[in-house]
Structures are given as C-alpha cells and as structure tokens.
Amino acid sequence: MNTADLGLPVDVPSTALFTDQYELTMLRAALASGTAERRSVFEVFTRRLPDGRRYGVVGGTGRVLDAVENFRFDTAVLDFLREREIVGEETLEWLDGYRFSGDIWGYPEGEVYFPGSPIMRVEGTFAECVLLETVILSILNHDSAIAAAASRMSAAAGDRPLIEMGARRTHELAAVAASRAAYVGGFATTSDLAAGFRYGIPTVGTSAHAFTLLHDSERDAFQAQVNTLGRGTTLLVDTYDVAEAVRTAVEVAGTELGAVRIDSGDLLLVAHRVRQQLDELGARDTKIVVTSDLDEYAIASLAAAPVDAYGVGTQLVTGSGHPTSSMVYKLVARAESADPDAPLVPVAKKSSGGKTSVGGRKWAARRLDSHGVAEAEVIGTGPVPAGLADRQLPVELVKGGEVVAREPLDAARERHTRARAGLPMSATQLSRGEPVLPTEYLHEASGS
Missing domain, CATH: 3.20.20.70 (Aldolase class I)
Incomplete structure (x- = not known):
C-alpha cells in the first residue's frame, strides 16, 4: 500500500511517527519491567457526544487499516529516535521488527455510535497495541467529526x-x-x-x-x-x-x-x-x-x-463547530502475566474528574423496538443475551495482523444511510438535544 493512499506525501516512509513520544517511553519501560508482552485490550470510545448532537458517525476506519498496515520503523525513523535518545538500543531493536500481529474489531465505517460505544477494540501485546494510540485517535477523531457534520447536512438537504x-x-x-x-x-x-x-x-x-x-x-x-x-x-x-x-x-x-x-x-x-x-x-x-x-x-x-x-x-471541514469527536483509547483489560494463556482481568481508570472508564472487553448491540426502530445501545462485558446476538455491531477488521475487512468507500456511504434511517425520527432534528438512543450497560464481574 503506497502511503499516498493515506493522504500522505509520497516521501513519508511510514506512519510510525504519527505518535506521541510517551508511547515509546512506555514501551521502553514495559520492556525493561517484563510487562510489554502481556496480552492487552484497548478500546476507542467517547464519553459524550458533542454538545447538542443526537448521534455520532464512524469515519476513517478504512484509513486506520491503511495506517496500521504502514506502521513500520524503517532505518530513517530508527536513526531519528536514536539521535534524539528517545529510546535505547534494546527498544530500537524491538521496533526494528515491529509488525502489528494482533486483532482489531470495530464498528464498521458509516455506522452510528453513542456515548460509551466501543467504536474500536485493539487486542495484542501491550507493546504492539500501545504504539497505535495516537494514529488511530488522530484519524477517527477527525474523520468521525467531519462525517457527523456531513450527515447532519445531508439530512437537512434531503x-x-x-x-x-x-x-x-x-x-x-x-x-x-x-x-x-x-x-x-x-x-x-x-x-x-x-x-x-x-x-x-x-x-x-x-x-x-x-x-x-x-x-x-x-x-x-x-x-x-x-x-x-x-x-x-x-x-x-x-x-x-x-x-x-x-x-x-x-x-x-x-x-x-x-x-x-x-x-x-x-x-x-x-x-x-x-x-x-x-x-x-x-x-x-x-x-x-x-x-x-x-x-x-x-x-x-x-x-x-x-x-x-x-x-x-x-x-x-471544521466539523460544523465540533472539529473533534473527543474519542479516547483506553486499556480496559490485560493479562495477569506474559503467558499467552494467562486470563484477562478488567482494568479501568477510577479517578475523579469525569474521566473514568469501564473495564473489561466489551460487546455492543443495538436493540430494536417492535417497529424495527433502534431504541437503545446495549453494551456488555459478559455473555451476549440471546435476543441481541444477531444485533452485534463490531466486526472483525484485522486478524492476526492481517487486514480482513477492506471495502469500497461506497459501502460505508450506503451503510451510513441505512444506519441513520434505522434511528428514531428525532435523530435528524437540528434542535439541541440528548443522544437519540440511551446507552445501557450489562456487566459481569469477570469482564474477561
């Protein structure tokens, strides 16, 4: 895949530096402590929709897949990190062979989402997943904001x-x-x-x-x-x-x-x-x-x-007043040890200030009313109730490091038309209001 397909200058060799320095310093410390290879689950979600918006729109999934595929630490990138002394030789050696080998699930592009929706789930070792935080958020936050503004405009345009x-x-x-x-x-x-x-x-x-x-x-x-x-x-x-x-x-x-x-x-x-x-x-x-x-x-x-x-x-292009979707990328589960068979335990930030998160690997489904109209976004960490099993929203995007869900852009466009049509009529009202669907949580203690 040529980097030009990502909207990048042709002389940019990879997406590996579309990241924050702390991701590499966390990697360095985790390698030193022996925790880097612990199996981990990160989730992308937003705690709230932009003020007054009734629904969000997933945009940029296809670009995320390209970015993950192009996330490589080539010689020029490694030399830059060495010259700046951002990481040591042990970490540079690890980065030299970096290839994401985990799994990614997510809401397909064009789907709508609500507060708490697990828009994307990234699973693998802590080391390989933590590096993808910034590039994934950069794409999803921008593209979803534009897609949401576009959706409101297209609804108004008829x-x-x-x-x-x-x-x-x-x-x-x-x-x-x-x-x-x-x-x-x-x-x-x-x-x-x-x-x-x-x-x-x-x-x-x-x-x-x-x-x-x-x-x-x-x-x-x-x-x-x-x-x-x-x-x-x-x-x-x-x-x-x-x-x-x-x-x-x-x-x-x-x-x-x-x-x-x-x-x-x-x-x-x-x-x-x-x-x-x-x-x-x-x-x-x-x-x-x-x-x-x-x-x-x-x-x-x-x-x-x-x-x-x-x-x-x-x-x-400025998101009609909301240029970001305020999505975050949080660790929600991790293994008790580096053993590949070690069980996952849920983890979550619990500090005050409105930035708490819910631990555990999550599923999500949209419950419909008797007329086939969506009435709730249901999110859980245990078994999926039988009545919701065929209404699950996340799909497999990457399996074992290989992209498995590329699709034509028209498919995402058509999906959005269907998804918006399946919401209550008030979803397209331009007056300020709360999310058109409530988010309901179903939890089990294990969350693994």
Whole structure:
C-alpha cells in the first residue's frame, strides 16, 4: 500500500511517527519491567457526544487499516529516535521488527455510535497495541467529526445533492481526509482532485469570480466558459449584478444552460428571484446551486427555496463547530502475566474528574423496538443475551495482523444511510438535544 493512499506525501516512509513520544517511553519501560508482552485490550470510545448532537458517525476506519498496515520503523525513523535518545538500543531493536500481529474489531465505517460505544477494540501485546494510540485517535477523531457534520447536512438537504468544497479552508492533507469522510456522511461530490484521485470520489468544478474578472466583460467570460465546457456548465452569476448576469448567461448558453451558482447575498430571496427569472427566460431546466458559508442550519432554512444543490466548505471541514469527536483509547483489560494463556482481568481508570472508564472487553448491540426502530445501545462485558446476538455491531477488521475487512468507500456511504434511517425520527432534528438512543450497560464481574 503506497502511503499516498493515506493522504500522505509520497516521501513519508511510514506512519510510525504519527505518535506521541510517551508511547515509546512506555514501551521502553514495559520492556525493561517484563510487562510489554502481556496480552492487552484497548478500546476507542467517547464519553459524550458533542454538545447538542443526537448521534455520532464512524469515519476513517478504512484509513486506520491503511495506517496500521504502514506502521513500520524503517532505518530513517530508527536513526531519528536514536539521535534524539528517545529510546535505547534494546527498544530500537524491538521496533526494528515491529509488525502489528494482533486483532482489531470495530464498528464498521458509516455506522452510528453513542456515548460509551466501543467504536474500536485493539487486542495484542501491550507493546504492539500501545504504539497505535495516537494514529488511530488522530484519524477517527477527525474523520468521525467531519462525517457527523456531513450527515447532519445531508439530512437537512434531503434529496438535494451536496458538494464538498472545503480544501482551501483546512490543511492540505486534512482536506483529502475531510472529502472522504464527507462522502461517507452523504455528500455526493468534491472539488478536491486529490480526494478524487485517492478515493474515487466524483469531482466537480467550473469557475470562480477571478475568471469573470479576468475578462473585459461578464459576457466574454460566460462565452469563453460555454465555448470550452459546453452549455451544460455552471455559470457564476453574482460577480456584479445577479439579474443582469442571469439574463446574459441564458443569452450566451441558451435555455440548455446547466446551472447558475449564487455565492453571496440573501440566498433565500435571491434563489427565488433567479428561479423566476430563469423560468421567464425559458430556462426551466437550468438548476440553481448555492454556496457561501453554509452549514446544516442554513441548508435547512433553504428547504423551501428553489435550490437544486449546495456547496459547503468551511463549516464542513471544521466539523460544523465540533472539529473533534473527543474519542479516547483506553486499556480496559490485560493479562495477569506474559503467558499467552494467562486470563484477562478488567482494568479501568477510577479517578475523579469525569474521566473514568469501564473495564473489561466489551460487546455492543443495538436493540430494536417492535417497529424495527433502534431504541437503545446495549453494551456488555459478559455473555451476549440471546435476543441481541444477531444485533452485534463490531466486526472483525484485522486478524492476526492481517487486514480482513477492506471495502469500497461506497459501502460505508450506503451503510451510513441505512444506519441513520434505522434511528428514531428525532435523530435528524437540528434542535439541541440528548443522544437519540440511551446507552445501557450489562456487566459481569469477570469482564474477561
């Protein structure tokens, strides 16, 4: 797998340094104490959803699998660690042969989640699992935040397509990941060519105001664009006077003009006026695309407007006010010794301050009501009740170090559509509220 598939520069040899130094110092100390090889279980979860959100969306699972596969300590990385004296030679020797050989289970990409959901479970030795904390959290926290924002926007948009166009509003590599997550969450296309190249997302784009300003007149600009891209192109009509631009656009392209784009002003009012003008000019099939700092609330406010598509940038790639999902990666069980057959014992942080966790390897299932609608997220550490056995959410992603669950991006996108449709109707309300499903815990004392 080429690192370019991760949205990384091609000269980055591995994902091994996408980590925090304390993971390597913990490894060093664990090797010295003889505890590094103890079988361990780490889980990714969030204690709460972003304020006011009704559900979360799992995004980035496919990128996590690529990152784990590319987590290798090559010569350049080892030399860096040696020069900085971050770890000693014994640890460097161990890292030189690092290959994750454990198992990973998790909610499949596109699935929804709630507080406490075991979104991902990583099992193996302490040494091999602890190193993956930062890279896994970095991907899941970012991509899930974008996917959740995209889901809210796509729910607000209904059947109208959404265009992701936020590349200029975030880091260039984050932009590619954001395009991917937005597609999972329901967006139809992206303006980012790197995302199209790496992930096969449909790409779109025509012109900016600079193209109009380049020409001696708006008519010249429209004519140049139509001559090059055809009558089905989208013409940007708010550089000068919108009404005059719409008139000119139809004169240049005819009634076969594909679409006009509005990027400023009172979008509700302007869209109605433009629709009326297009119809009067005979361009009844010409569509209207609106952009300009849209979020889910602005999209919902345009539900009654004659708008055919939305372009969203800044608010999407920043998670619409919640740029992280606040997921954590916690040790929840570990063996009593380095013996591979040693039993697991549950462990958990118990200090005060709201950062406690629940020990034990967990299963998760979604209970349905009599109408087939989800009514609770059930999480447990003992046997799975018979009525929930076929409703379990985690799937096997990595087995014995080998990825076993790669899938097309469209599969995650379709899964999200089904998952959201299976929630109570209030899930897509934009008003502030509690998670749409309660989280219920079933525990056994052993938790192993």
